[in-house]
Amino acid sequence: MKTENQKAWLFVLPVLLLVAFNALIPIMTVVNYSVQETFGDNLFFWEGLGWFEQILRSDRFHSALGRQFLFTFLILIIEVPLGIIIALSMPKKGIWVPVCLVTMALPMLIPWNVVGAMWNIFTLPDIGLLGYFINNTLGIEYNMTRSPIAAWITIVTMDVWHWTSLVVLLSYAGLVSIPDAYYQAAKIDGASPWKVFRYIQLPKMKTVLTIAILLRFMDSFNIYTEPFVLTGGGPGNSTTLLSIDLVKIALGQFDLGPAAAMSLIYFAITLLVSWLFYTLMTKDDAK
Amino acid sequence: MTIELKAASKVTRGITHIKPTSLVLETGHFNVLLGQTGSGKTSLIKLMAGLDQLASGQIFMDGVDVSKLSTQKRNISLVHQFFVNYPQMSVFDNIASPLRVAGMAKSEISDRVAEAAKILQLEPMLKRRPQELSGGQQQRCALARAIAKESRAVFLDEPLANLDYKLREELREQLPELFAGRGAVVVYATSEPEEALLLGGKTALMDDGVVTQFGPTAEIYRNPANLTAAAVFSDPPINVVEVMSEKGSIWGGGNLTWDADARSASEGQYQFAIRPHYVTPNRQSDADVPVTGRIAVTELSGSETSAHFEVEGRSWVSLAHGVHPYKVGEDHTFYMNPANGLYFRKDAA
Numbered sequence: 001m002k003t004e005n006q007k008a009w010l011f012v013l014p015v016l017l018l019v020a021f022n023a024l025i026p027i028m029t030v031v032n033y034s035v036q037e038t039f040g041d042n043l044f045f046w047e048g049l050g051w052f053e054q055i056l057r058s059d060r061f062h063s064a065l066g067r068q069f070l071f072t073f074l075i076l077i078i079e080v081p082l083g084i085i086i087a088l089s090m091p092k093k094g095i096w097v098p099v100c101l102v103t104m105a106l107p108m109l110i111p112w113n114v115v116g117a118m119w120n121i122f123t124l125p126d127i128g129l130l131g132y133f134i135n136n137t138l139g140i141e142y143n144m145t146r147s148p149i150a151a152w153i154t155i156v157t158m159d160v161w162h163w164t165s166l167v168v169l170l171s172y173a174g175l176v177s178i179p180d181a182y183y184q185a186a187k188i189d190g191a192s193p194w195k196v197f198r199y200i201q202l203p204k205m206k207t208v209l210t211i212a213i214l215l216r217f218m219d220s221f222n223i224y225t226e227p228f229v230l231t232g233g234g235p236g237n238s239t240t241l242l243s244i245d246l247v248k249i250a251l252g253q254f255d256l257g258p259a260a261a262m263s264l265i266y267f268a269i270t271l272l273v274s275w276l277f278y279t280l281m282t283k284d285d286a287k
Numbered sequence: 288m289t290i291e292l293k294a295a296s297k298v299t300r301g302i303t304h305i306k307p308t309s310l311v312l313e314t315g316h317f318n319v320l321l322g323q324t325g326s327g328k329t330s331l332i333k334l335m336a337g338l339d340q341l342a343s344g345q346i347f348m349d350g351v352d353v354s355k356l357s358t359q360k361r362n363i364s365l366v367h368q369f370f371v372n373y374p375q376m377s378v379f380d381n382i383a384s385p386l387r388v389a390g391m392a393k394s395e396i397s398d399r400v401a402e403a404a405k406i407l408q409l410e411p412m413l414k415r416r417p418q419e420l421s422g423g424q425q426q427r428c429a430l431a432r433a434i435a436k437e438s439r440a441v442f443l444d445e446p447l448a449n450l451d452y453k454l455r456e457e458l459r460e461q462l463p464e465l466f467a468g469r470g471a472v473v474v475y476a477t478s479e480p481e482e483a484l485l486l487g488g489k490t491a492l493m494d495d496g497v498v499t500q501f502g503p504t505a506e507i508y509r510n511p512a513n514l515t516a517a518a519v520f521s522d523p524p525i526n527v528v529e530v531m532s533e534k535g536s537i538w539g540g541g542n543l544t545w546d547a548d549a550r551s552a553s554e555g556q557y558q559f560a561i562r563p564h565y566v567t568p569n570r571q572s573d574a575d576v577p578v579t580g581r582i583a584v585t586e587l588s589g590s591e592t593s594a595h596f597e598v599e600g601r602s603w604v605s606l607a608h609g610v611h612p613y614k615v616g617e618d619h620t621f622y623m624n625p626a627n628g629l630y631f632r633k634d635a636a
Contacts, residue, residue, distance in 0.1 A: 181367045184338050189385040190359030203375040 033260035051261035061262065063237070064245040065269075071241055072220045075159045079216060080209070082160070083167025087175055088201070090168070101172075104165040116229025119158045144231060148238030155227045155239055162226070163216060170212040174205035210281040214274055221270050242266055288314040288349060288439055290335055290472050295344035297334050304330040306497040307344055312472050312489075317463060319483040319504060320476040322493030322519060328476035331493070332442045335474065337361050348439060359388075361440070364433030364471075368445040370425035372417035378404075378428050379413040385436045403435035406465060423454040434465060440472040447482075459485060480520045484508060492516045514558050514631045523563050523593065526603040529633070530559045537625070540599040545576040545625045556633035563593065563606035565627040568619070575622040578603070585613045594619070 037045040125131040134142040144151040186196045224243040233240035250259035290312040297305040312318045320328040333339040337358035382400045407427040447455040466473045490504040500512045511517035530539040532551045580596030592611045
C-alpha cells in the first residue's frame with residue numbers, strides 16, 4: 001500500500017531556502033525597486049516599465065555600455081592569445097614547471113582593490129616607478145588623471161597583468177593533457193608547427209579555453225573594484241564602465257529605481273552573451 | 288624494402304633504453320617485437336621511426352643510411368595503442384592528412400582514401416569525426432591512414448591493446464591481409480606471446496632494452512636461445528627447475544628424476560624449463576615423469592584449469608583442458624614428458 005503524505009517537501013525545503021536567500025530574494029528586491037519610484041520614509045509609487053524605458057533610451061547608458069564592451073573586447077583579444085602563447089612556451093616537465101606555475105598564479109592572489117591601488121601608485125607621474133620613468137626618462141607625457149588614452153591604457157594593462165594568468169593556467173592544463181602520441185603523429189605526417197597548433201593543440205584546448213573566455217568575459221564585464229580605485233571612472237567619464245556608472249546612480253544620486261532597472265538590464269546582457277557564447281562553442285560536441 | 292639496425296642504441300639522461308642492437312627487418316611478413324612492458328619495444332620503434340635520436344650506431348632503409356633523416360622524410364606510419372586521430376577533422380580528412388602534407392593531387396587522394404576506407408570498412412563513416420566513432424572504428428581510422436599513406440615502414444605499437452576482446456581478435460585476423468603485398472616493412476610490438484604466434488612471420492624477443500633472439504616466430508617458440516627468451520614467450524609463465532645431469536640421468540631434487548637425452552647428455556648443471564600446458568594432471572605416455580607439489584591456487588577459465596603448485600621451492604603452473612578437482616593445500620602429482628621441455632646450461636643462462 002502506498003502512503004501519501006507531504007513529507008517530501010521537507011527534503012526539498014533546505015535547497016528551496018538556499019536558493020531563495022541566495023538568488024531569488026535579492027533579485028526580486030531589485031525587481032521591486034525597478035518598477036517603483038522610491039522616496040525616503042519608505043514611500044513607493046508604481047512606475048511600471050518607465051525606468052527601463054528611460055535607461056534604454058539614455059545616452060549615458062549607451063556610452064557606458066559602449067565603453068564596457070570596448071574594455072571587455074580589448075582585454076579578451078589581448079589576454080586570450082597572450083595567455084595561449086605563454087602557456088605554449090612554458091616547460092612541460094622539469095623543475096621549472098612549479099616555478100612558472102607559482103609565478104603565474106601570483107597576480108591572481110592579490111586582492112582586487114590592492115591591485116587598483118598598486119597600479120595607481122605605480123603610474124603616478126611624480127613618484128610612481130612606471131609613471132616617473134615614462135614621463136621623465138622617456139620624456140613621453142603620460143598622466144592618466146588628465147589623458148583618457150593614458151587612463152585606458154592603464155586599466156587595460158592592469159587587467160592584462162592581473163588576469164592573463166588565468167588564461168595561461170587553464171590553457172596549460174589543456175596542453176599538458178595532450179598525449180605525446182598526437183605530437184608523434186604530427187611529426188610523422190610532417191605537419192608544420194602552425195598545423196600542430198591548429199589541428200592538435202587548439203582543438204584539445206577548446207574546452208578549457210571556452211571556460212577561460214567565459215570567465216574572463218563575465219569578470220571583465222562586471223569589473224568594478226580595480227578601475228574604481230585606479231581612475232574612479234575619469235578623467236571625465238572616459239573610463240566610467242557600466243558598473244561604475246551603476247554605483248554612481250544608485251549610491252551617488254540615490255536613484256534606486258533607474259539603478260535597479262539598469263542592474264537588471266546589465267544582468268540580462270551578461271547572461272545573454274555568456275549563454276550565446278557557450279551555446280555556440282559547445283554546439284559541435286552536442287551533435 | 289628493408290630496415291637494418293647496426294648497433295643502434297638509445298640513451299636519455301644517462302639511462303640506457305636500448306643497448307646496441309643489430310637487426311634486419313624485411314617486408315613480406317610481420318616483424319613482431321615481443322617483450323614485456325618496459326622491455327624497450329616502443330623505444331626501438333621510436334628509434335626506427337626517427338622520433339628519437341640514436342645515441343650510437345646507424346639505421347638503414349633499403350641500404351640507405353637514414354640515421355640523420357627526419358621522421359617525415361623516412362616516410363613511415365605509426366599506429367599507437369591509443370587511438371590517435373586529429374579531433375577536428377573528419378575521418379576522410381584524417382586519412383587524407385599525410386597525403387595532403389605530401390602535396391598529392393586531389394583525385395589521387397580521394398582514390399587512395401576510398402581504397403583504404405573500403406579495406407577497413409570505414410566507408411559509411413567518412414564524414415564523421417573520430418570522437419563520434421567507437422574505439423574499434425577509431426583504431427581502424429588510424430590504420431587506414433597508415434595504409435593510404437603507402438609508407439615504406441608501418442609501425443604498430445600494441446595497436447589492439449585498448450580494444451575489447453572480440454574486436455581484438457577480429458582486427459588481428461585482418462591485420463596480416465591488410466598489409467600483405469604492400470611492400471612496407473611491418474613492425475608489430477606486443478607483450479602477448481599468443482599474438483606473436485597468431486601473426487606469424489618473424490619475432491624479435493626483447494628484454495631489458497636488447498633483442499635477445501630474432502628469427503621465424505615458430506622457430507623461436509620451439510627453440511628459445513635462453514631462459515629469458517623462453518620466459519618471454521610463455522603465458523602463463525614457464526616452469527623452471529634446476530637440474531643436474533650425471534651419468535645419463537637427470538636429477539632435479541627430491542625424487543624428481545628422469546633419463547637424460549641428447550640435449551642434456553653432457554654432464555653439469557642445467558635449468559630445465561617446460562611450458563604449463565605440457566604439465567598435465569594425468570599420465571599421457573610412458574615417457575611421462577611424475578612431478579609432485581602442493582597446490583597453492585587453482586583457477587578455472589572456461590574449458591581450462593590451471594593449478595599453481597610448488598616444485599623444489601619454485602612456483603609451477605599446470606594448464607590442462609577440462610575441469611580438474613584440485614584441492615588447495617594438498618599434494619598432487621602431475622605428469623610431464625621431459626622431451627617437451629627445454630634445457631639451458633647453467634653457465635650459459
